Amino acid sequence: MISSFTPPQRILMGPGPSDVPQRILDAMARPTIGHLDPAFAELMEQTKTLLRYAFQTENALTFPVSAPGSAGMEMCFVNLVEPGDTVIVCRNGVFGGRMLENVKRCGGVPVVVDDAWGAAVDPAKVRAAFEANPQARMLAFVHAETSTGAQSDAAALAAIAREFGALTIMDCVTSLGGTPVRVDEWGIDAAYSGSQKCLSCTPGLSPVTFSERAVERVRARRMPVQSWFLDLSLVLGYWQSGGHRTYHHTAPVNPMYALHEALVMLREEGLENAWARHRAMHLRLKAELEALGLSFVVAEQDRLPQLNAVHVPAGVDEAAIRARLLTEFDLEIGAGLGDMAGKIWRIGLMGHSAREENVLHCADALRQCLGGERMAA
Amino acid sequence: MISSFTPPQRILMGPGPSDVPQRILDAMARPTIGHLDPAFAELMEQTKTLLRYAFQTENALTFPVSAPGSAGMEMCFVNLVEPGDTVIVCRNGVFGGRMLENVKRCGGVPVVVDDAWGAAVDPAKVRAAFEANPQARMLAFVHAETSTGAQSDAAALAAIAREFGALTIMDCVTSLGGTPVRVDEWGIDAAYSGSQKCLSCTPGLSPVTFSERAVERVRARRMPVQSWFLDLSLVLGYWQSGGHRTYHHTAPVNPMYALHEALVMLREEGLENAWARHRAMHLRLKAELEALGLSFVVAEQDRLPQLNAVHVPAGVDEAAIRARLLTEFDLEIGAGLGDMAGKIWRIGLMGHSAREENVLHCADALRQCLGGERMAA
Numbered sequence: 001m002i003s004s005f006t007p008p009q010r011i012l013m014g015p016g017p018s019d020v021p022q023r024i025l026d027a028m029a030r031p032t033i034g035h036l037d038p039a040f041a042e043l044m045e046q047t048k049t050l051l052r053y054a055f056q057t058e059n060a061l062t063f064p065v066s067a068p069g070s071a072g073m074e075m076c077f078v079n080l081v082e083p084g085d086t087v088i089v090c091r092n093g094v095f096g097g098r099m100l101e102n103v104k105r106c107g108g109v110p111v112v113v114d115d116a117w118g119a120a121v122d123p124a125k126v127r128a129a130f131e132a133n134p135q136a137r138m139l140a141f142v143h144a145e146t147s148t149g150a151q152s153d154a155a156a157l158a159a160i161a162r163e164f165g166a167l168t169i170m171d172c173v174t175s176l177g178g179t180p181v182r183v184d185e186w187g188i189d190a191a192y193s194g195s196q197k198c199l200s201c202t203p204g205l206s207p208v209t210f211s212e213r214a215v216e217r218v219r220a221r222r223m224p225v226q227s228w229f230l231d232l233s234l235v236l237g238y239w240q241s242g243g244h245r246t247y248h249h250t251a252p253v254n255p256m257y258a259l260h261e262a263l264v265m266l267r268e269e270g271l272e273n274a275w276a277r278h279r280a281m282h283l284r285l286k287a288e289l290e291a292l293g294l295s296f297v298v299a300e301q302d303r304l305p306q307l308n309a310v311h312v313p314a315g316v317d318e319a320a321i322r323a324r325l326l327t328e329f330d331l332e333i334g335a336g337l338g339d340m341a342g343k344i345w346r347i348g349l350m351g352h353s354a355r356e357e358n359v360l361h362c363a364d365a366l367r368q369c370l371g372g373e374r375m376a377a
Numbered sequence: 378m379i380s381s382f383t384p385p386q387r388i389l390m391g392p393g394p395s396d397v398p399q400r401i402l403d404a405m406a407r408p409t410i411g412h413l414d415p416a417f418a419e420l421m422e423q424t425k426t427l428l429r430y431a432f433q434t435e436n437a438l439t440f441p442v443s444a445p446g447s448a449g450m451e452m453c454f455v456n457l458v459e460p461g462d463t464v465i466v467c468r469n470g471v472f473g474g475r476m477l478e479n480v481k482r483c484g485g486v487p488v489v490v491d492d493a494w495g496a497a498v499d500p501a502k503v504r505a506a507f508e509a510n511p512q513a514r515m516l517a518f519v520h521a522e523t524s525t526g527a528q529s530d531a532a533a534l535a536a537i538a539r540e541f542g543a544l545t546i547m548d549c550v551t552s553l554g555g556t557p558v559r560v561d562e563w564g565i566d567a568a569y570s571g572s573q574k575c576l577s578c579t580p581g582l583s584p585v586t587f588s589e590r591a592v593e594r595v596r597a598r599r600m601p602v603q604s605w606f607l608d609l610s611l612v613l614g615y616w617q618s619g620g621h622r623t624y625h626h627t628a629p630v631n632p633m634y635a636l637h638e639a640l641v642m643l644r645e646e647g648l649e650n651a652w653a654r655h656r657a658m659h660l661r662l663k664a665e666l667e668a669l670g671l672s673f674v675v676a677e678q679d680r681l682p683q684l685n686a687v688h689v690p691a692g693v694d695e696a697a698i699r700a701r702l703l704t705e706f707d708l709e710i711g712a713g714l715g716d717m718a719g720k721i722w723r724i725g726l727m728g729h730s731a732r733e734e735n736v737l738h739c740a741d742a743l744r745q746c747l748g749g750e751r752m753a754a
Contacts, residue, residue, distance in 0.1 A: 001644070002423045002426060002427060002641060002644065003641060004404065004637075004638055004641055005404070005407075005420050005423070005634055005637050005638070006407065007407050007408055007409075007410045007416055007417075007420075007634070008408075008410060008414075008416050009408050010408070010410050010411065010414065012409065012410070012411060014411055014413075016627060017409050017410075017411060017412070017627065017630060019409070020408070020409040020631075025406040025407075025408070025409070025631070026406060027381065027382065028405055028406055028631060029402040029403060029405055029406035030382075030383065030384050030402075031384055031385075031386050031387070031397070031402070032384075032389065032394050032396070032397040032402070032573075032579050032580075033384045033385060033387050033389070033394075033709075034387065034389060034391055034394060034709045035394070035580065036391075037385075037387065037703070037709065038703075039384055039385050040384075043382050043384075046379045046382070049379060050379060066444060066445055066581065067443060067444035067445075067448060067606070068443055068444075068606075068626045068627050068628075068629065069626070069627065070605065070606045070625075070626040070627075071444060071448075071606045071626075073605075073606075074604065074605055074606045078604075098605065101605050102605055104601075105601060105602075105603050105604065105605055106603075194627065196409075196627055196630075202409050202629065202630060202631040202632070203409075203412065203627040203628065203629050203630050203631075204443065204581065204627075204628075204629025204630075204631075204632055224481075224482060225482075226482050226483075226603050226604075227451065227455075227482065227603075227604060228447065228450075228451055228475065228478050228479055228482055229444070229445075229447045229448045229450075229451045247714065248447075249445045249446070249447040249448075250393060250394065250445050250446065250447075250571065250573055250580040250581075251445075251580065251581075252445065252579065252580050252581025252629075252632065253394060253573075253579060253580050253581075254397075254402070254405060254579040254580075254581075254632070254635075255579070255581055255629065255631070255632060257382055257384070258631075260381075260382050261381055261382070264379060264380065264381055267378070267379070326414070326415075332410075332411045332414065337624065
């Protein structure tokens with residue numbers, strides 16, 4: 001007979017989810033109400049307002065998709081890309097590759113701008129791609145590559161797209177709340193994020209925002225969106241404020257409580273303070289990791305404070321170390337993905353995980369494991 | 378400044394979500410762990426086992442989609458329907474219409490079998506549709522129409538499909554856990570449900586199950602699935618047991634705790650007992666509603682015990698009554714959808730909501746509101 005599940009108490013320093021504060025867990029456990037209840041409508045309006053603050057945007061169309069970040073990504077692409085559209089896709093890690101996959105499945109014609117994993121996207125290459133493909137209608141890039149820990153210059157990339165009359169889709173899953181994301185100032189037309197990274201909420205929701213230019217592009221579509229669930233024209237009827245709210249799908253009510261609470265907490269701390277905290281904890285961790293002889297994958301100027309990718313030392317069984325960290329220290333850190341599997345560790349300092357006790361615990365645990373490993377070798 | 382959200386304490390007797398037991402809310406608030414944590418993998422395996430019990434199936438491919446029921450529906454269609462496939466779609470309410478929309482967006486060629494809203498699907502019409510369209514590769518129908526409260530004879534419909542060599546997709550969003558759903562006995566190839574109906578979990582997850590025949594159909598696809606997020610071949614790598622679990626998306630960890638607990642509770646009660654409880658509470662409510670002079674939309678033999686659709690009495694402002702029920706009695710009941718908007722109420726007795734105190738509270742509240750309304754008229 002299967003009985004109730006009691007999870008272990010972990011310290012989450014992988015690429016997400018991050019540690020979820022008790023206050024957010026408590027919010028999630030409040031009584032469920034209907035998704036059409038006027039009280040829930042009020043929660044939705046507040047959540048939109050709070051998300052606009054997080055994204056630094058005035059975009060009316062700003063809300064959480066009722067599914068994880070991958071669905072938020074897909075919502076951007078299925079609505080904004082029509083068959084035959086040329087889309088310039090920047091690929092410097094796993095998530096750029098996933099964007100490319102999305103473009104293909106929408107019938108778009110991708111032009112891929114490749115950069116090395118661990119490097120930022122090179123704006124010069126993006127400019128060259130636009131010059132060679134002036135018909136391109138869209139630029140897609142990842143602001144903060146969760147697979148490598150590299151951050152790209154979103155402002156520069158979006159400016160190039162605008163110069164060539166293209167819209168910009170930005171993945172800010174790992175950056176939102178951790179490093180500056182300025183949707184309006186940068187001129188981003190569509191951005192998606194995730195609840196479980198620097199917002200420190202439970203996984204399962206994907207905040208998105210769309211500019212007026214993006215909404216116009218959706219309105220001007222020649223063909224219906226291939227997804228019913230992610231069709232913005234339908235979702236809009238549910239998320240719009242004022243007047244009649246049309247039933248589309250049943251929103252995940254309790255996870256929405258949690259996201260609301262996470263955003264209230266972000267507002268209380270202040271975005272700038274949250275960014276500074278991530279930066280400060282990164283510097284603490286960096287000193288600790290370097291003292292252990294670990295080297296970073298990403299060049300210093302492109303490094304994300306909230307995702308520290310380091311090379312696994314030669315001769316070390318990286319999976320064994322991660323297993324030991326988990327079982328002996330209740331500490332989760334991330335493995336490498338794709339080409340970097342087995343070669344790197346990804347140590348997250350996201351949201352509530354970006355605090356001193358976590359930095360010290362991680363450094364101490366790694367010290368013990370690597371010391372032991374070296375002695376054993 | 379927006380502050381923490383405190384929802385009102387409602388009694389949920391609409392078409393879902395239903396009342397969520399405190400035990401499930403408590404489970405959801407347990408500490409978040411990583412979606413690749415071995416402890417989470419164990420939770421996933423147990424959830425699959427428990428879902429097989431709920432669906433009455435041995436299907437290996439049985440798991441919860443990380444999104445609401447609409448996404449579960451879409452997962453079935455985008456994987457099983459290829460452009461040009463003829464699909465017979467039964468439409469006797471809103472959700473049959475949504476299935477039709479899914480078929481179109483997959484490039485399928487729909488053959489619609491219409492029945493009146495409030496009626497069950499007529500097997501004779503389905504047989505005639507197959508005879509006229511022997512090339513049809515799929516039959517899609519809604520077992521329990523949430524928009525009307527009508528239940529169709531799933532066994533009979535699936536048998537016809539099988540006779541003509543077609544696969545069957547069944548919507549059992551509102552039936553799972555409330556009335557018998559026997560996926561294997563009936564020969565259903567794909568079924569999807571929702572967490573927030575008779576399972577009494579919070580909204581946001583969609584249990585699905587696929588037969589071996591369905592998996593073969595997916596494997597034999599000529600074209601990639603149009604959705605990356607819902608592509609079974611990718612999701613499979615994440616949900617498969619044993620060996621290497623591939624990262625696909627970040628599962629909604631805490632909602633998964635809640636679903637697991639809801640399924641443990643269903644197992645404790647026993648499916649047959651849960652079905653009997655829904656039936657008994659329906660009979661109690663039926664007597665109360667009829668004593669108030671309210672008449673049912675659906676003929677007795679096709680009536681769903683867990684969703685009681687009744688005609689709004691002539692001259693009654695139905696929205697005003699619902700608003701009063703909510704504000705004065707903290708009671709949510711459902712409005713009509715689509716063609717039935719303004720004409721019916723939908724009173725849910727789903728999961729934890731199917732208990733005597735709810736029946737009595739609802740009857741009492743309606744008595745007061747309708748009495749007052751009549752006096753005012």
